[in-house]
Amino acid sequence: MRQLPRLLKIARVLARHRIDELLPASRRPRVLAWLRAVIPAPGADVLALPRGERLALALTQLGPIFVKFGQILSTRRDLLPADVADALTQLQDRVAPFPAGQARAAIERALGDTITARYASFDDAPLASASIAQVHAATLADGREVVVKVLRPDIHARIDADVALLRALAGVVERTHPSADKIRPQAIVDEIETTLVNELDLQREGANASLLRRNFAGSDDLYVPEVHWSHTSAGVLTLERVRGIPVDDLAALDAAGIDRVALAEKGVRLFYTQVFRDNFFHADAHAGNIWVDSDPARKANPRFIALDFGITGQLSPEDQYYLAENFMAIFNKDYRRIAELHVEAGWMPATVRIDELEAAARAVCEPYFTRPLSEISLAEVLLKLFRTAQKYELTLQPQLILLQKTLLNIEGVGRQMDPHLDIWAVARPVLEKILLERYSPQRAVQEFRKRLPEIMTHAPDMPRLVHAWLTQQVEGRHELAMRSRDLADLATTLRGMQRRIVAAILGVGLLLVAAVLYGLDAGGPRILSVPASAWIAGIGGLWALLAAWPRR
Structure with a gap:
């Protein structure tokens, strides 16, 4: 109940900005429709705004935590329409x-x-x-x-309260x-x-x-x-x-004599270097967090300055490998490989037909390749591939969504500085070089040397373990040990069922004995004026009923 005033304020702001219009008519909350009837309508200037901008404006009025909520939600392009995600990306904190x-x-x-x-x-x-x-x-x-x-x-305290409110709203949804x-x-x-x-x-x-x-x-x-x-x-x-120049201040960059074409290409190279060389990337690389060094000595060779390091990203070695291979497969128009990689990575169930997924990837990518490469957005291709794959039960990983959002930011900044930037031409040689170094024999030797102490620690145990395993194979007593919570629950359930079956059989047996005694008119002695056969029947029936009653 303490959250009721805050909840009413949220509903009032959302209703005033007609945010319910973002949803299909059949799914619009009734409370917003009721509030619209009593809340003054917004001005014509607000109503004229696109739906995404109206949502961004409403979140801004709700306060800083909701601004941050909108910024984070903008990364979930698998859930939001593109125009809404774009508008939320522009939220200024x-x-x-x-x-x-x-x-x-x-x-x-x-x-x-x-x-x-x-x-x-x-x-x-x-x-x-x-x-x-x-x-x-x-x-x-x-x-x-x-x-x-x-x-x-x-x-x-403010974040805890607003997160609790968001969690309550999520429960309603x-x-x-x-x-x-x-x-x-x-x-x-x-x-x-x-x-x-x-x-x-x-x-x-x-x-x-x-x-x-x-x-x-x-x-x-x-x-x-x-x-x-x-x-x-x-x-x-x-x-x-x-000190530097905000990356979106093109007039200041030009006045400082900065080579914007060279700068845009550097931005693309930096993204792939952070992701695939270092496996650590700045994941909030919008224009407000990226400056350009204003040192006059760097006009011909400009460099970026990074700010605000609250949101960063990393990938597992497996995701890093499969993502790099996906990029290369897109560069090479190898749709079969794209389909295989999605399944091999575990992003999609193994039951998916590779040929169907290959055809879907081809349907997404081919229309793009009819355009000049400088007009193709790699992030947009990747996004459409993910959305298509969702129809085949794609499991999206949060770190991949964060990476995709970062790629969209980098491409947006790069194209702003150089509208003719060929993302593909710049990215491909960088990625090829990084992959060649990362998966080279020299890198494998380096990884082996790093793990050598661990290997040497366990080495003395290896002969004994190998001997024990071989002995089991020769004597035919190899055992497979499985531990699973589900298997344990199943065994417990089966044991309970077994006990109930035995109890039920005993109870039915008592009923049969009682029936035979009653049929032979040999009810035996009376207890409290009731024949013993009736007592036996009652106990047997109750026993059978309790045995059959489901356990929780």
Whole structure:
């Protein structure tokens, strides 16, 4: 009941922006229709907006947590129409700043020291303010310029309350929506909660930045600011202050003489390098988090600057391999291989017919290959392949969806800087080189050397284990040991059924004895004026009834 006022506010905002129109008429919640009758209609300017932009506007009015919810939901393009996902991707995480006094108090609590003891100067006016944290400029004692990121006051409690509300709404969807098993609303809320909780740990974000910086140390393609660990904790992150041009400010890039064509190609190469060389990628690479180094010496050889490391991604070695092979199969128009890889990776059930899946992949890809390569979006091809595969019971992995969203961002930024960017021509040689190095004999030897201590640890046990196994084979007493919760439950059920059958047989036997005694008029002695045969029949019937009663 404590959430009722918040729930009513959400319903009022959604009704005012006519968000129910995003759903088919048969699935629109009645409460929104009732609210529309009493809530003033939005202005013509709002009604003229596309549905996705209206949803983004409504989420913005509901507050910062719902802005973050919309941003995360935009990654689920397997669930949302493309126009809605695109509109949510554009949500800007800019909210009103909180007072400097609260920021100072929060920093001092997190660091266990005063601001003046830790920083030579601290600017009370924030450089930026978002739903989770805000950023202030500061200077260290040695004169180095830094930025200090601090969590918003009471952000943990606010996120807990809104996540609880989202979970309650997901429960309603789960009980009422006909396609709830495909949408999996609780799983979506789990994903959102995990992302938000990770973003609340600024020390974790610092670790992400530190790893990305190490991966690109000395690189001419990407610069990552240094983390100052002595001034960082779970609630405060202190980073080297960097300056650059936002990647979507094309006028400023041109005024600085930046080679946008070279920059766009670098962006594509960086994506594949992060995913397939390092297996660690910046997964929130929208224009607000990517700058371009404004150093005049880098006009001809520009490099990116990465910001905000709260959301990063990694793949398992298996997913990494199958995804790389999928890219290469798309490059080579090898539809049979695409179908085989989806099944081999376990993304689809083994019962799927490869020839049918091959034909479906061909139907998706062939229309694209009639266009010039510079006009083809690799992310769009991948998205349509995933959506087609869903008809064949594709199991989408969250990390693959995050990767796909990142690829869409990178392509969008690249095409903005160079509308004629040929994604395929840039990506293919990079991917081929990385795969050649990753799966080369030299790499295999390196992996073997890393695992050599583990192998040597278990080596002394190997002769004994091999001898025991061979002895079992020769003597014909090889045993297969299976442990399964389902098998254990089945065995318990069978034992219970066996006991009930025996009890039922005994009970029926007592009934038969009673019937024979009664038929022979030999009911035996009377107990409480009732013949013994009747007592036997009653006990037998009750026994048989209890034996047949289902156990829970």
